[in-house]
Amino acid sequence: MKVLITGGAGFIGRMLAEKILARGTLTAPTGAATAIDELVLFDAVPPPAPRKALEGRVKTVTGDVSDKVQVDALIDRPDMSVFHLASIVSAGGEQDFDLALRVNLDGGRHILEACRRLGSKPRLVFTSSIAVFGPPGMTKRVDDFTKETPQTTYGVTKAIGELLVNDYTRKGYLDGRSARLPTVIVRPGKPNKAASSFASGVIREPLNGEACHLPVALETVMPALGYRSIVENLIRLHEVSGEAIGADRAVSFPSLDLTVGEMIAGLKRVAAGRKLGPIELRPDAEIQRIVAGWPTGTAWAKAKALGLVCDPDVDSIIRAYIEDFLEN
Amino acid sequence: MKVLITGGAGFIGRMLAEKILARGTLTAPTGAATAIDELVLFDAVPPPAPRKALEGRVKTVTGDVSDKVQVDALIDRPDMSVFHLASIVSAGGEQDFDLALRVNLDGGRHILEACRRLGSKPRLVFTSSIAVFGPPGMTKRVDDFTKETPQTTYGVTKAIGELLVNDYTRKGYLDGRSARLPTVIVRPGKPNKAASSFASGVIREPLNGEACHLPVALETVMPALGYRSIVENLIRLHEVSGEAIGADRAVSFPSLDLTVGEMIAGLKRVAAGRKLGPIELRPDAEIQRIVAGWPTGTAWAKAKALGLVCDPDVDSIIRAYIEDFLEN
Numbered sequence: 306m307k308v309l310i311t312g313g314a315g316f317i318g319r320m321l322a323e324k325i326l327a328r329g330t331l332t333a334p335t336g337a338a339t340a341i342d343e344l345v346l347f348d349a350v351p352p353p354a355p356r357k358a359l360e361g362r363v364k365t366v367t368g369d370v371s372d373k374v375q376v377d378a379l380i381d382r383p384d385m386s387v388f389h390l391a392s393i394v395s396a397g398g399e400q401d402f403d404l405a406l407r408v409n410l411d412g413g414r415h416i417l418e419a420c421r422r423l424g425s426k427p428r429l430v431f432t433s434s435i436a437v438f439g440p441p442g443m444t445k446r447v448d449d450f451t452k453e454t455p456q457t458t459y460g461v462t463k464a465i466g467e468l469l470v471n472d473y474t475r476k477g478y479l480d481g482r483s484a485r486l487p488t489v490i491v492r493p494g495k496p497n498k499a500a501s502s503f504a505s506g507v508i509r510e511p512l513n514g515e516a517c518h519l520p521v522a523l524e525t526v527m528p529a530l531g532y533r534s535i536v537e538n539l540i541r542l543h544e545v546s547g548e549a550i551g552a553d554r555a556v557s558f559p560s561l562d563l564t565v566g567e568m569i570a571g572l573k574r575v576a577a578g579r580k581l582g583p584i585e586l587r588p589d590a591e592i593q594r595i596v597a598g599w600p601t602g603t604a605w606a607k608a609k610a611l612g613l614v615c616d617p618d619v620d621s622i623i624r625a626y627i628e629d630f631l632e633n
Numbered sequence: 634m635k636v637l638i639t640g641g642a643g644f645i646g647r648m649l650a651e652k653i654l655a656r657g658t659l660t661a662p663t664g665a666a667t668a669i670d671e672l673v674l675f676d677a678v679p680p681p682a683p684r685k686a687l688e689g690r691v692k693t694v695t696g697d698v699s700d701k702v703q704v705d706a707l708i709d710r711p712d713m714s715v716f717h718l719a720s721i722v723s724a725g726g727e728q729d730f731d732l733a734l735r736v737n738l739d740g741g742r743h744i745l746e747a748c749r750r751l752g753s754k755p756r757l758v759f760t761s762s763i764a765v766f767g768p769p770g771m772t773k774r775v776d777d778f779t780k781e782t783p784q785t786t787y788g789v790t791k792a793i794g795e796l797l798v799n800d801y802t803r804k805g806y807l808d809g810r811s812a813r814l815p816t817v818i819v820r821p822g823k824p825n826k827a828a829s830s831f832a833s834g835v836i837r838e839p840l841n842g843e844a845c846h847l848p849v850a851l852e853t854v855m856p857a858l859g860y861r862s863i864v865e866n867l868i869r870l871h872e873v874s875g876e877a878i879g880a881d882r883a884v885s886f887p888s889l890d891l892t893v894g895e896m897i898a899g900l901k902r903v904a905a906g907r908k909l910g911p912i913e914l915r916p917d918a919e920i921q922r923i924v925a926g927w928p929t930g931t932a933w934a935k936a937k938a939l940g941l942v943c944d945p946d947v948d949s950i951i952r953a954y955i956e957d958f959l960e961n
Binding site: 402439440441450451452453454455456458461464465468469471472475476551552553 | 781786792
């Protein structure tokens with residue numbers, strides 16, 4: 306079977322590709338575990354040089370998910386699955402409303418339509434976000450039954466994506482699943498335009514011996530999950546039966562509700578002996594405004610029932626990052 | 634100022650036009666009560682012959698709300714307001730998924746973009762529906778904080794509309810308000826493709842001396858509101874300040890939670906002395922499936938706080954229908 310990962314040049318896209326290749330199989334539209342003979346990473350930007358595990362084993366295609374013709378050309382085999390990760394992120398969407406609608410909403414619709422056209426009811430995993438929640442409908446602790454009243458354009462397009470995935474699934478056009486992600490830590494590389502970027506930076510930059518400029522207070526709580534668990538859960542969500550998820554195909558991923566202070570304390574425990582770069586408070590009003598609209602606690606009974614995993618603590622998340630990106 | 638009513642050939646559109654003309658003014662984007670010098674009814678079908686109150690006082694335009702060029706031509710004055718009522722309805726959307734997305738989603742986006750382009754932050758009243766609620770996220774009693782997990786394509790497009798109205802408002806592109814309507818009774822004329830059509834038919838057909846074929850059981854509960862109150866509330870929702878509504882611009886309209894049996898009992902009280910056509914049970918599995926997914930009770934604290942009105946009982950709703958359509 307074929308697997309397409311949109312946003313495949315991104316960190317999660319590449320880690321997901323590695324994990325899928327290591328597995329070798331996924332459940333095909335037939336319902337049977339099937340060997341993967343084609344894995345395509347699609348993204349607006351060329352991927353960085355692949356880690357060893359991906360060398361020569363994936364095809365990369367650079368293009369625009371809001372271009373229907375390009376999307377149709379990618380989703381071309383009845384025996385395929387799609388992980389739709391491509392997205393304009395939160396702060397990026399606040400800067401360019403039209404781009405966020407074009408990529409996230411129009412692009413998402415192209416993906417859904419292309420899957421429908423296959424006629425094989427392919428499995429689709431769509432990455433939504435905890436940013437679908439916002440103050441008007443939100444208790445600070447959110448769950449799978451919390452009303453979605455997002456306060457960013459990014460969150461709005463993700464909430465719309467969940468609705469459309471549900472309806473395309475209900476109509477029998479595809480077999481969709483929406484993964485409502487918390488903040489992903491620890492992302493390697495450079496800060497990105499996500500308002501949550503500091504949650505990785507506050508661990509990553511000190512470990513790299515660099516200064517971290519923290520835009521929010523130490524008391525700020527972030528529901529977060531380690532990238533290894535994120536990737537594992539994307540695959541598990543792909544593999545479970547649609548009936549087990551139910552008519553609302555969106556699932557809030559597990560998360561740890563961590564203060565920035567707890568992340569820093571974990572870093573100091575795990576990295577004892579390493580020379581750490583300094584952490585400096587540099588308040589940023591726009592980032593604080595966006596983050597203040599996010600929930601500070603999550604409940605994820607549905608994810609648990611479906612067998613999705615959660616990291617035991619922030620220390621293990623930091624150790625995994627050191628192992629994957631500093632020691633290997 | 635100019636007022637545009639999309640879906641203006643429909644029953645609510647025309648009743649709304651009458652009421653607006655009777656008022657003579659609405660709050661313009663300037664914030665001041667302003668005389669209406671142009672009222673346009675836009676619809677996919679030509680309007681029926683106007684009732685006396687509308688003769689010569691409105692312009693009617695026939696066209697397609699999913700055609701961006703046509704929509705842009707209609708939304709052409711900074712000093713205007715839009716009531717966006719045009720929609721493929723529930724059963725119609727189940728029959729033609731692509732049409733529902735084109736008219737309700739693409740058409741809705743054209744309306745939003747055209748309002749944004751004016752630059753004057755015009756007021757927009759968008760009619761959403763109680764059909765945004767569905768079993769996965771729903772308690773049978775719904776309110777303004779109930780998660781929207783619609784189980785019809787119609788409901789999905791309405792939930793998406795609410796999200797987009799909120800975000801265009803948050804960005805300062807327009808001043809939007811979404812009216813989450815219960816079932817409207819008593820609609821005159823013929824049955825339509827709405828799954829809720831029987832709620833009017835069970836009163837209207839007997840009064841016209843015709844047989845009513847009831848597709849659902851007498852115990853079926855429908856949150857419903859009389860059309861006079863619907864129209865009054867659309868205008869009140871247009872007139873209140875956006876700040877009073879808050880960041881979630883969608884408002885569940887007041888409703889009476891009526892069983893079909895209660896509607897029939899009301900009919901027999903109000904129409905005592907009239908010869909009524911027979912009511913025959915003709916169960917319809919598809920209508921029952923759709924209706925079973927709808928809530929059976931509503932709470933509408935926000936609507937009440939904003940000064941929206943509710944009919945005192947079903948009898949007064951039936952009396953209004955007789956007065957407006959059988960006696961005049």
